Amino acid sequence: MNDVIIIGGGAAGMTAALYTARKNLKTMIISVDVGGQTALPSNIENYPGYDGVNGFELMMKFQAQATKWGTEMITGKVVKLEKDGDIFKLELESGDKHESKAIILAFGKTPRALNIPGEDKFMGKGxxxxxxxxxxxxxxxxxxxxxxxxxxxxxxxxxxxxxxxxxxxxxxxxxxxxxxxxxxxxxxxxxxxxxxxxxxxxxxxxxxxxxxxxxxxxxxxxxxxxxxxxxEAGYIVDSAFLGDLVKRNEQKEVIINQLNETSQPGIFAAGDVTNTPFKQTVISAGEGAKAALQCHNYLTGAEVGLDWKH
Amino acid sequence: MANLVHLNKDNFEKEVKQSTEPVIIDFWAEWCGPCRMMGPVFEELSGEYEGKLKFAKLNTEEEPELAGGFSIMGIPSLLIVKDGVEVDRIVGFAPKDTLKQKIDGVLSKLS
Structure with a gap:
């Protein structure tokens, strides 16, 4: 069984995986894509250390670093997440099932559709x-x-x-x-x-x-x-599969405390999917690291969940 | 990769129009992040359809006229083509399972 399953393969998820894998936790990323929002822009000028970098190439480096330390990466969409005792059970659109002792939510945001006539008809064709x-x-x-x-x-x-x-x-x-x-x-x-x-x-x-x-x-x-x-009309959180497992705010963002804990013990969250302000690659990376370190504390029995506020 | 051809002006006629089996063409470009996510998934699937569906890649930057011929206005676009005519189009990045379902659906209608 996995120690931790990270849902989402963008800056937050890949960084979380790097940190949990380096803590010798058996780590799996399940993501619909590789690189998330960061993979889209052709040139990123505000990621420190890179004075202009292609988004996809930056995310390939994130991925290579996470997998180098043993992270298993699976492409797919999670449609169900349940807690059974201390174990989390996930189901993918394909019907595949996976289990883990902890979860890190890092699936970011989904582009907001305009919901106007003609939008679907011409998608990819104008x-x-x-x-x-x-x-x-x-x-x-x-x-x-x-x-x-x-x-x-x-x-x-x-x-x-x-x-x-x-x-x-x-x-x-x-x-x-x-x-x-x-x-x-x-x-x-x-x-x-x-x-x-x-x-x-x-x-x-x-x-x-x-x-x-x-x-x-x-x-x-x-x-x-x-x-x-x-x-380019902003983004929404596509989190229906979470059901009532974790608390969310009015924008449907997952509410976390400063240790990236959600309202559900064992589920952590990081990056654009959370109520953390400022949606930036560098912030998502940092938040992913925090979530991973606190997840490690949780799995090794360190004290957690003391200051969760909502 | 046996079941994967790279299309250009010179081989398009033979590989697509004269192909006895249907062809799925991945229209892509170097600067397109989602296309580069799609690439490995597409290549992985190609092996599973040997003899049933020919997998082909077309670089829209190098072959703009071929892309224009299919009115490509967005990438990645995956076109399933039979006898040189488009029968279905999948626009945007799709995970492996989703793509497989769509391909199987189209193939069952074609056969």
Whole structure:
């Protein structure tokens, strides 16, 4: 049996695995992907020690380091997690089952869908959730990017070098991203800001031809003529499989204390999936290490769970 | 890797259009993180479908015209092609089990 199963293979999960494996705990990562959100951007400029690094390559290093110390990595989606006495039982979408003595939740966040007509129909065929992946297919074209955080701002800047024209659509009249990213976007002559507007529909017959947006102040609609729509509208926590096992906040984030303990003894959590502020790779890595060390304390009988507050 | 070909302008006609078995094409690029996650899963599966489904990879950066011919606007995209015609498309990263289920579903309809 595994000592610990880590759900999620991003910065938090890989770091947690590195730490638990180095503590000689039998460690397994179960993840739907490799590298999580960090694997997507083409260039990360704020991970210390790397003055600009490709996200996927950075995460490959995380993975190599975790597996070098004995971590077993499995690709799959966890659909059920149950506690049976002191043992945790997991079931994957494939039907495979795994058991462990402790759990670290590190499955991060999932991109938020717009839930508007046309979004599903054109997904991967004019609608995209990854600027780095799909931007190059829009060379010389007109696109809209929806969102107001760093992902949207960075995406707009990346697209500015490829596409002819970019509409940056944001529901508020100011950005929540870093001022330096906002300034960079404002300096791009081919980026037009469409603030205080929400997307209503992606239009087109066989290909995308437009994005209908509505003014949040006047409720007036207009159609932006675009060949593609990029969605960078934030993230949600996809945690239905947890049932009532751990307490979560209004945003469905897993609530942890400063030792990364959840409300359920034996379940720890780290990174973007938790209520820890600031969603950053470097923070997720640090939190993953904390969760792993406290998990080690739990499995070796050290005192835990004294200061859990909610 | 026996059941895996890399497509380009020169071999596309023979490997895809004239293929007696259906072909699954992985459209990918170096700079695409999810594509590079998909790669090992795709290669792992190729061995399980020997004789039933040909596995092929197409670098969209090196072969933009072939990618354009299938109206690829997002990667990774996996296209299942029979007699040169697209019969199904899987967009975005999919874990091995999910991918296997989808492939089996399409193959059962084709046979």
């Amino acid at each position: 609608v995209s959730t990854c600027v780095t992946c799909d931007g190059p297919f829009y060379k010389g074209k007109t696109v809209a990017i929806v969102g107001g955080g760093n992902s949207a701002l960075g995406g707009a800047r990346e697209l500015a070098d490829i596409a002819e024209k970019i509409y940056l659509v944001h529901r508020r009249d100011e950005f929540r991203g870093d001022p330096i990213e906002v300034d960079r976007v404002r300096q791009q002559p081919n980026v037009e800001l469409v603030l205080s507007h929400v997307p209503k529909e992606v239009t087109g017959e066989n290909v995308v031809t437009g994005l209908v947006v509505e003014d949040t102040k006047t409720n007036q609609e207009k159609t932006l003529k675009v060949d593609g729509v990029f969605i």
